[in-house]
Amino acid sequence: HDIVSKPRIARIVNDVQTGEDVPCLDEVHAVLECISDEPCKNCTVKAVSIIEEHDTCETLAADEEFCPAVKACEDACGANGCKEKGEALETCAEQHYPDATE
Numbered sequence: 001h002d003i004v005s006k007p008r009i010a011r012i013v014n015d016v017q018t019g020e021d022v023p024c025l026d027e028v029h030a031v032l033e034c035i036s037d038e039p040c041k042n043c044t045v046k047a048v049s050i051i052e053e054h055d056t057c058e059t060l061a062a063d064e065e066f067c068p069a070v071k072a073c074e075d076a077c078g079a080n081g082c083k084e085k086g087e088a089l090e091t092c093a094e095q096h097y098p099d100a101t102e
Helices: 007-018 025-035 038-048 057-062 066-078 082-096
Strands: none
Touching: 007 025, 007 082, 025 038, 025 082, 038 066, 057 066, 066 082
């Protein structure tokens, strides 16, 4: 799930890392737990291993291996309800971080 790349979510994750009092903390933990499950984690690590130091968003979007590898993780991560947990985090983030743009 591309949830972590969204501005509202990135802000929450940053707040969690800096130790601030964070709304949506339960939702953050649910998503992190979900994506750390072995099948999801292994798939994600494999997909990310394709990235090279010089890659940009544009080169990755054009890469014939990267996008299919990431899409394959939707199944591996979806088995744990990651999509639903991600949607719950997005809903919470919209309520608590309305000024962060998508």
